[in-house]
Amino acid sequence: MASYLSEPRKRFHTPAVAVALPGSVAALQALCRWANAHRVPLVPQSGNTGLVGGQVPLSGTEVIVNLSRINRVRSVDAAAGHMTLEAGVILEHAHQAAEAAGAMFPLWIASQGSARIGGVLSSNAGGVQVLAFGNARELTLGVEAVLADGRLYQGLNALKKDNTGYDLKDLLVGAEGTLGFITAATVKLFPIPExxxxxxxxxxxxxxxxxxxxxxxxxxxxxxxxxxxxxxxxxxxxxxxxxxxxxxxxxxxxxxxxxxxxxxxxxxxxxxxxxxxxxxxxxxxxxxxxxxxxxxxxxxxxxxxQMSDVQSREGASIKHDVSVPIAAVPQLLMDGIAAAEKVVPGIRACAFGHMGDGNIHFNFSQPVGADGKAFMAGAEPVHAAIYEIVIRLGGSVSAEHGIGQLKTGLLKQVKDPVALEMMRAIKHALDPNGILNPGKVLG
The missing domain is CATH 3.30.70.2190 (Alpha-Beta Plaits)
Structure with missing residues (x-):
């Protein structure tokens, strides 16, 4: 099970009871019916590239459900501007399928060679083209999903206008697998630039x-x-x-x-x-x-x-995935760097990212000659300083990486209490037995 348990940042090391690899949507439905009846917790997983631990176990009682075998490109209609992909399709293969039809799927992230569509949508991935095309949610026209009790939500469509009640697609995209397993999606395509x-x-x-x-x-x-x-x-x-x-x-x-x-x-x-x-x-x-x-x-x-990866070669790194209104980015960087240097003299800022949409990866490398473990042990005051500034500037403590198990405590601190109550109510309505990714997002 090692490859399913080892996530990119090596922060979480809890084992799983088992790994299930359903080969069809029907098999996944059967698995969910069984798990719901017996109260067996399930952890949805696609490419296992998440950075906040949403795709790996938390308690050790879970079964990881990896959707890599549900991986067909169901259809591509470049002229109409959409294609339908299953959850296990690797993002880079989605790009290739679109380009083979003379179109472009404009969602590019660093892990696109291994990230899969289910995880990309469940985490509402952003990437380097959000400025022009939007994040994963904005690129999604419809989804198909298996719910906790095994029912199939058949929300695949290619409609740009659909005012028939709540937008359930937008609810499932970005839910990090806590409300259902996204098994397929219809996504937007665009003309290839000359x-x-x-x-x-x-x-x-x-x-x-x-x-x-x-x-x-x-x-x-x-x-x-x-x-x-x-x-x-x-x-x-x-x-x-x-x-x-x-x-x-x-x-x-x-x-x-x-x-x-x-x-x-x-x-x-x-x-x-x-x-x-x-x-x-x-x-x-x-x-x-x-x-x-x-x-x-x-x-x-x-x-x-390579801006993020090189910091690992340099030593320990304290990372933040935050966003603020675009006009506040300079203030965030000025105040944040000063605050971090006050907490840890000699700390080296490596802040970079999507300034065009206000999303900054506000990272800090250890001081020259410092002990990496000691540096990381003192990360919490740096986090607190950065997040205080982000909230003061009207920003978000998670711009594109999600909450997972890493930021559940932080979410409770910064999220509007009414919003948290609404989220819990939705979670309970769709997953009353709490089997889908328990402990993630809402904690």
Whole structure:
């Protein structure tokens, strides 16, 4: 069972009673009927790439139910703009199925080579294209799900408008398997861009990055698909640990923005370059490099996508997946870095992420020469300092990774009490015996 129990961050080590791998929706229904009758707790799992422990056991009495064998691409209709996938389809394979039909499924995350559709939707995954296309919930038209008692919710449809009561699809997406097993989904497809215009820009501060975002959004509108903030510290770490073959930046800068604009068929090239020329003239950008080839673009994106992994090579890392209103990102970073440095002198901030939608991965590497275990043992005051600032700025303590078992206590502290009561009522209505992912999300 090792591969089903070992999650990416190695934080949770509780065993399971068994691992079940149903090969069909009917088999999953039978399993749920049996488990509900005998009060056997079930842990839904797809690709086992979650970062908050939602897909692994909590008490040791659970059966992991892995949906990797329910993995058909049921249909692809590129002309109509949708496809239907089963829960076990690997996200990268979903991309390939869409592209083979001449379309694009615009949900890209670092773990797309192993993450599966069921988990992607159950965690409401975000990724680097949320700015233009939305997160998993916004990309989902309908879902099919097996409920705790084995009944099948048949909510698959391709409707963009459906005002027939509560949106049960939106309830199941993002529920982290606590309300049912998503077994299939109909998701949106989009035309494949003719080209990407990609640039890595030097900015003096997050405040300058915010002004650059406003300018690019005004000039390029919905064609601006990515706007990622990165610190120089993260680039230096990747060069130090030989994760980059060369420095992809134009020159040294404390902060960088990775911006990308899609050019559709018939579009005029050079929109990003033209906007950046204006930004240079206004002093928002100190320097910039435009990708001249797909190799250049790949190198730029590698620098962004490896930002989290390189911290593990450097040593211990305290991580936060938070979001605030876009206009508050500079304040979050300024106040958060100062607060963390006050708690742990010498701590090294590696804050990066999706500035265009307000989601920052506010990570901190251990001080040079510090003991990693001692650093992690003192993580709680750093967490408290960051979360206090996030809440003060009207943000969320979990932007795209979910709650799982890692943040249940935190959720009780920060969530509106009425919202928690509503969530508990929904949970009880759909899973009265509490067999679906017990202890996750609501604790």
């Amino acid at each position: 080209a990407h215009e990609t640039a890595l820009c030097n900015v003096a501060s997050p405040a300058a990055a915010l002004e650059l975002f406003y300018l690019l959004r005004e000039r390029t509108g919905s064609r601006l698909t990515a706007f990622e903030l990165m610190p120089r510290f993260g680039i230096d770490l990747q060069l130090k640990h030989q994760m980059l073959s060369r420095d992809p930046t134009a020159s040294l800068s404390p902060w960088y923005v990775l911006a990308e604009v899609n050019r559709m068929r018939g579009g005029v090239p050079g929109a990003l370059q033209s906007a950046l020329e204006d930004a240079l003239g206004q002093g928002l950008v100190g320097d910039a490099v435009l990708a001249q080839s797909e190799s250049d673009r790949t190198q730029m994106w590698a620098a962004r996508e």
